[in-house]
Every structure is written in structure tokens, then in C-alpha cells.
Amino acid sequence: MAVLPAQMSNSGGRWHLYVPLLNVPVSLWPAHEWPPAAPVPTLAERERVLDALGYSIPAQDEWSWTEDSDIPGNPATRVRLIATVTVRPVAGGTR
Numbered sequence: 001m002a003v004l005p006a007q008m009s010n011s012g013g014r015w016h017l018y019v020p021l022l023n024v025p026v027s028l029w030p031a032h033e034w035p036p037a038a039p040v041p042t043l044a045e046r047e048r049v050l051d052a053l054g055y056s057i058p059a060q061d062e063w064s065w066t067e068d069s070d071i072p073g074n075p076a077t078r079v080r081l082i083a084t085v086t087v088r089p090v091a092g093g094t095r
Contacts, residue, residue, distance in 0.1 A: 006019045006050060006055060009080060009081065017041070030053040064084055
């Protein structure tokens, strides 16, 4: 089964979870958006969303976090947190 990355980031006070697909327009990527100002989604909430999108996290995999910024190399710019985990399509899933 294919292994893909799933990512979650916060932009403008809203958490987004998405599965980037090669050769597919961003507007067609499987994605979910939480309401503005929602707290960081729990592991269980993320797993429910991924399941609804047709993906599962292999048992041994864990989320990892990375920092990025609006202006690379500028320590005064706003920090963006990006979480990444490996996912697999669920047999019979929507994707």
C-alpha cells in the first residue's frame, strides 16, 4: 500500500490537516479545517479526520513538529508550526 505524508499547520488562527498528493491540484487534496481559534487538535481528533478522509496512521508512526516562518532567516517574523505523519490509504476508503 502507498505511504504518503499528512501535514497539519496553523495559518491565520485556523488548524488545517491535509494529505498532499503529487500531480493533483492543491484544491483537490484531501483536507479538513478546524474552526478559527480552536486549540491544537488532539491525536484522537486528527485520527478521526484522517479516517474520514480515507487514511490511517501506521501503528509505529508518530507526529513530528517543525517550525517555519513567514520570512525565512528573519527571527522576528511569525512562527508557523507544521506537524507531519506518515499515512496509508484505508482499503475501500474514499481516496
